[in-house]
Amino acid sequence: MSVAATSIAAPRRALRLRRPSALPGFGLALGYTLFYLGLIVIIPLAALVLRASSIGFSGLINIATDERVAAALKVSFGLSFAAAAVDTIFGLLIAWVMVRYRFPGRKLLDAAIDLPFALPTAVAGIALAALYAPNGWIGSLFNFPIAFTPLGIFIALVFVGLPFAVRTVEPLIADIDRELEEAAATLGASRTRAIFTVLLPPLIPAMLTGFALAFGRAVGEYGSVIFIAGNKPYISEIAPLLIIVKLEEFNYTGATAIATIMLAISFVTLLAINLLQAYSRRRFGHV
Amino acid sequence: MLLIATVAFGQTQLLNVSYDPTRELYRDLNEAFAAQWKKQTGETVTIRASHGGSGRQARSVIDGLPADVVTLALAADIDEIAKLTKKLPADWQKRLPKNSSPYTSTIVFVVRKGNPKGIKDWDDLVKPGIQVITPNPKTSGGARWNYLAAWGYALDKTKDEAKAEAFVAALFKNVPVLDTGARGSTTTFAQRGIGDVAISWENEAFLIQKEFGEDKFDIVVPPTSILAEPPVALVDANVDQKGTRKAAQAYLDFLYTPDAQAIIAKHFYRPQHPEHAAKADIDRLPKIELFTIDSVFGGWEKAQAKHFADGGVFDAILKKNR
Numbered sequence: 001m002s003v004a005a006t007s008i009a010a011p012r013r014a015l016r017l018r019r020p021s022a023l024p025g026f027g028l029a030l031g032y033t034l035f036y037l038g039l040i041v042i043i044p045l046a047a048l049v050l051r052a053s054s055i056g057f058s059g060l061i062n063i064a065t066d067e068r069v070a071a072a073l074k075v076s077f078g079l080s081f082a083a084a085a086v087d088t089i090f091g092l093l094i095a096w097v098m099v100r101y102r103f104p105g106r107k108l109l110d111a112a113i114d115l116p117f118a119l120p121t122a123v124a125g126i127a128l129a130a131l132y133a134p135n136g137w138i139g140s141l142f143n144f145p146i147a148f149t150p151l152g153i154f155i156a157l158v159f160v161g162l163p164f165a166v167r168t169v170e171p172l173i174a175d176i177d178r179e180l181e182e183a184a185a186t187l188g189a190s191r192t193r194a195i196f197t198v199l200l201p202p203l204i205p206a207m208l209t210g211f212a213l214a215f216g217r218a219v220g221e222y223g224s225v226i227f228i229a230g231n232k233p234y235i236s237e238i239a240p241l242l243i244i245v246k247l248e249e250f251n252y253t254g255a256t257a258i259a260t261i262m263l264a265i266s267f268v269t270l271l272a273i274n275l276l277q278a279y280s281r282r283r284f285g286h287v
Numbered sequence: 288m289l290l291i292a293t294v295a296f297g298q299t300q301l302l303n304v305s306y307d308p309t310r311e312l313y314r315d316l317n318e319a320f321a322a323q324w325k326k327q328t329g330e331t332v333t334i335r336a337s338h339g340g341s342g343r344q345a346r347s348v349i350d351g352l353p354a355d356v357v358t359l360a361l362a363a364d365i366d367e368i369a370k371l372t373k374k375l376p377a378d379w380q381k382r383l384p385k386n387s388s389p390y391t392s393t394i395v396f397v398v399r400k401g402n403p404k405g406i407k408d409w410d411d412l413v414k415p416g417i418q419v420i421t422p423n424p425k426t427s428g429g430a431r432w433n434y435l436a437a438w439g440y441a442l443d444k445t446k447d448e449a450k451a452e453a454f455v456a457a458l459f460k461n462v463p464v465l466d467t468g469a470r471g472s473t474t475t476f477a478q479r480g481i482g483d484v485a486i487s488w489e490n491e492a493f494l495i496q497k498e499f500g501e502d503k504f505d506i507v508v509p510p511t512s513i514l515a516e517p518p519v520a521l522v523d524a525n526v527d528q529k530g531t532r533k534a535a536q537a538y539l540d541f542l543y544t545p546d547a548q549a550i551i552a553k554h555f556y557r558p559q560h561p562e563h564a565a566k567a568d569i570d571r572l573p574k575i576e577l578f579t580i581d582s583v584f585g586g587w588e589k590a591q592a593k594h595f596a597d598g599g600v601f602d603a604i605l606k607k608n609r
Contacts, residue, residue, distance in 0.1 A: 067606070126474075135480035148464045148481065231423060231465040233605045244467070245425045248342040249597050250349075250367055 045263070052260040054253055063254065064261045068233055069242060076239040077265060079150060080218035083157035084165075087214040088207050091165025098166070099173045117163050121223030128156050129228040148230035153238065156224045161214030168210035172203055201284040208277040212270055219266055299332045299534045304354035306341040306428060306517070307469050308491045312554040313358070319550060320541045324534065332534050340468045341428030348372070348522065355526050355535040358519040360428030362386075363587040365520050374524035388516035389542035390556040393577055394436040396507040397476065397485045397492045404483045408509050409440040412484060413457040420482035421462055422472045424594075424601055429469040433486040434601065435590060436513035439583045443511065456604040477504065488515065489572070490555035514577040 052060065063069055098110055116124065132139040132147040132155060139146050146152050176199065184194040222240040230236035239262055246255035305313055317334040324332045337344065337352070341360035348354045349371050359365055362380055369375050380387045398406050404417055412419050422430040434455065441454035464481055466472040469491055476485035477499045484507075487495070492506045519539055526532040541547050545563035552564030552572075561569045584590035594600045 068602075129479065133479035133481065147479070148475075226467060227471070230463065231467065232463075233465075234609045241467070245423075246597075247346060248340075248426050249595070250346070250371070251597055254597065 048256050048263070049260055051253060052256040055257060060257055060261060063257045068237075069239070069258060069261075071234045072237045072239040072242045073261070073265070075150060075153065075235075075237065076219055076262070077269075079154050080157055080215050080221075083154055083218050084161055084211050084215035086158050087161040087165040088211045091162060091210055091214075092169055092203065092207060094162075095166045095170045095173055099170055113166050114163050116160050121160065121221065122227070124159060125156060125224035125227035128152070128159065128224065132228065147228050148236065150236050152228040152230065153225050153236060156228050157218040157221060160221055160224055161218050164213035164217060165207075165210035168213065169203055169206045172206045176202070204280045204284060205277050208273055208280065212273040212277075215273075216266060216270065219262065299330060299531055301332060301334045301355045301531060301535055301538060302353060303334055303336045303356050303358055303538075304344050304348055304352060305336055305338050305358040306344060306360040307338055308429070308488055308494070309358065309517075310336075310338050311494070312490075312551065312556065315550050315554065316542065316547055319546055320538055323541065323546070324537065330534070332538075334538070340426060342426065348374075353525050353529065354522050355529065355531050356519060356521055356539055358517065360515075360517050361431060361587060362516070362518045363431075363591045364428060365518060366588065368522070372524070374522050375520055376523070379520045380518060382521070383519065383539060384543060385559045386516055387518040387520060388559070389519060389539075389547070390517070390551045390558055392489045392515045392517065392556050393512045393575055394432050394486060394515060395489050395492050395512065395575075396509065397487050397495050398483065398505050398507050400503050400505055402505055402507060406484050406507055409437055409454075409511075412437070412461065412486075413454060415461075417461050417484065418463050418482040419458060419461040420464065420466075420472050420476040420485040422468055423465040426467040427469055427472075429488055429491070430472075431590075431595060432488070432513055432515045434594065435580060435584060436486075438594075439513055439578050440509070440511055442583065443578070452600060452604065456607055459604055460608050489557075493555040493571075508573045508575055511576040511578065513583075514579045516580075 055063075064073070094113065098106065098113075129147050129152070130136050132152055134140065134145055134147070136147070146155065180198050181194055184198045185191075189197070220240065222238075222244075225238055226241060229238060229241070231238075231241055239258060243255045243258050246252075246258065303313060303317070313334075313336045317336060321332050321334065324330060337347075337354075339347075341364050345357070345359060345364035345368055348357060348368050357365055357368065365375075365379060366377075369377050369379055383389075396406060396412075398404070405411070406417070411417065421433045424430040424434045437455050437458055438451050441451040442448065445451060445454070464472075464475050466475055469488060472485060473487070473491060473495055476482050477495050485492075485495075496504050496506065519542060521532075521535055521539060523532075526535045542551075543559065545560070548558040548560045548563040549565060549568075551558045552561065552568035555572070557572055558564050558569075580587060580590060584593075592599070
């Protein structure tokens with residue numbers, strides 16, 4: 001906005017945090033922000049890292065490279081990544097239909113999308129396990145097992161991440177100017193070309209946001225997964241379960257160590273997604 | 288304020304922190320105790336019960352849940368509370384009769400009706416092609432009894448630690464789903480239809496039959512199994528702080544009385560004083576040759592450290608089975 005103005009002012013008051021505004025109260029608002037963020041997010045996370053740090057960096061590496069922990073991390077992060085990718089694609093499709101078309105029951109469907117937000121995750125897990133078990137409604141239709149395998153974990157993760165993917169792209173689809181599509185058509189672009197060169201690019205940053213949120217949710221998911229996972233070490237054991245196992249051994253340090261490793265991997269992944277997002281925002285503009 | 292008000296009305300509230308399969312048992316016991324206490328002292332006592340995995344419950348108490356009494360699946364979990372919080376003395380298990388266990392249980396098998404795979408004994412569980420359902424000993428106290436029962440059987444038969452380990456490893460190779468708790472395993476076996484046999488607490492086995500129908504499941508009793516002793520204990524520091532010691536102590540003593548022992552037998556646990564229970568309730572608990580954790584493993588502390596600690600025998604078995 002006032003890039004020029006601030007850069008002129010910069011030499012004189014370099015450390016000034018306050019942006020000129022007609023509204024008062026910045027000091028108070030910033031104070032509250034830091035206070036609550038500190039109390040709710042930063043202090044607990046710091047305590048976590050502090051507790052884990054008692055085994056040292058090499059201890060952390062030892063735990064991360066322990067075969068069983070490595071296998072669980074691979075299951076958790078790999079399946080979360082796959083589930084978030086599926087959510088992003090189908091979320092876009094669902095959002096498109098919800099925004100662009102009017103049909104009976106649309107409002108009901110719209111509300112249903114948010115259900116995974118509100119449902120206690122354990123309920124979701126039990127319901128999914130019942131459906132996909134070999135004797136369940138859906139599971140009995142397939143001649144290979146779904147529940148109690150990594151595939152079951154994947155389905156639970158898709159379920160809990162879907163609302164994020166839908167809700168992040170919805171407002172942007174609503175914003176798309178129909179005239180752009182019409183212009184593309186009158187200029188002779190095929191429909192596929194219109195989708196990939198006109199419609200999709202401005203949506204990519206929002207899709208990445210949705211992906212990041214769905215991924216973040218899936219990585220930490222415990223309740224919905226535990227009932228459908230099978231929990232077999234090295235095969236269908238998720239990292240959060242290993243944390244619980246460590247706690248059952250009254251090994252608080254081991255548990256926080258795995259948590260810290262997960263935190264670090266998540267942080268790096270989300271940072272990468274954010275960079276990609278910033279890049280795509282610059283590249284495709286206007287969002 | 289609230290505290291003063293409750294004391295003035297002569298009301299006491301006790302919190303019993305227990306494990307999963309005792310939900311129904313303590314509902315009845317609490318009611319009976321409250322009635323008796325009212326008659327004896329004129330005081331109204333309400334007992335709240337909290338249920339969950341034994342280890343998780345112990346951890347809640349360690350983290351500060353103000354339990355007056357703990358009634359858990361394993362002595363090891365209460366040991367851990369004593370060790371980490373000092374809220375009760377290390378020799379807590381000597382304070383009440385019978386190792387502080389007012390009731391015992393054992394480990395049996397539940398199979399599908401008619402026993403299609405012909406499962407009779409522990410040996411049948413390690414045969415290839417048999418699917419066995421048990422929770423994860425790392426997260427479930429009940430599953431630790433399952434594991435130790437299998438180990439004790441194999442050790443008794445082979446007199447060889449390495450062979451016992453191979454036996455238990457073969458058993459866990461047959462486990463397709465490792466649930467986190469006893470109730471989860473019950474659901475997997477009974478509702479999801481997974482597995483040929485579930486290893487289970489005896490009382491939980493009867494509950495499965497009662498809940499899901501006797502026409503669906505049979506109970507198979509192996510000739511030998513382990514004597515499971517779920518212990519109870521007063522949490523001294525908590526009752527002294529809350530001023531509930533008298534009622535809490537009376538509550539635990541009550542568990543050994545004829546009334547309580549009859550209720551215990553009704554809920555498929557084995558009472559310490561079977562003479563007080565209804566004959567029909569006792570008759571349905573079959574005679575099994577039971578070995579104790581002390582005789583085979585040298586007590587919980589040793590069993591815990593050797594088998595279930597980080598990097599212990601169970602971890603090694605999982606690694607080998609991969």
